[in-house]
Amino acid sequence: MQFLFYLSDFIIPILVFYIIAYGLAEKVPVYDEFVTGAKGGIRTVLKVLPTLVGLMAAVGMLRASGFLDFAAELLGGAAELLHFPAQLIPLALVRLFSSSAATSLALDIFKEYGTDSRIGLTASIMMGCTETVFYTMSVYFLTAKVTKTRWTLPGALIATLAGIAASVALAGMM
DSSP: OHHHHHHHHHHHHHHHHHHHHHHHHTTOOHHHHHHHHHHHHHHHHHHHHHHHHHHHHHHHHHHHHTHHHHHHHHHHHHHHHTTOOGGGHHHHHHHTTOHHHHHHHHHHHHHHHOTTSHHHHHHHHHHHHOOOHHHHHHHHHHHHTOOOOTTHHHHHHHHHHHHHHHHHHHHHHO
């Protein structure tokens, strides 16, 4: 087992040196390719930045306005019928838009209810098996210039609901 700990410390440097050595062996101008890739990455960041700022501002406004607490109260009865803790409604909503804001909410849940509580376990599993649907779609489709998303959003929302249901079921088993 100790070998795996040592290996994990060196796996990234070994991988980087392997890529460089392979590129040199194939007579590829490694540094020039790196700079070209970095330039492309910066252009992508500049294209996506307005979308990211807009999403972060929107999530911040939702949290500060108290809308998430209002939504939790409004949907709490229906959530309890489905055996979904009403305290996790804000997390489920925010997770659709921002991973960092959802992480912040999850930490608040852990502080209030504990990490080993049913609510804490459900929040942990939910963070692992759901995706930031709107963020991911906006970034990838904006970068790839996709205008017709077809069934992407309904499919992603169904997958998110399945992840939420799985998190409730798995946390209930523990």
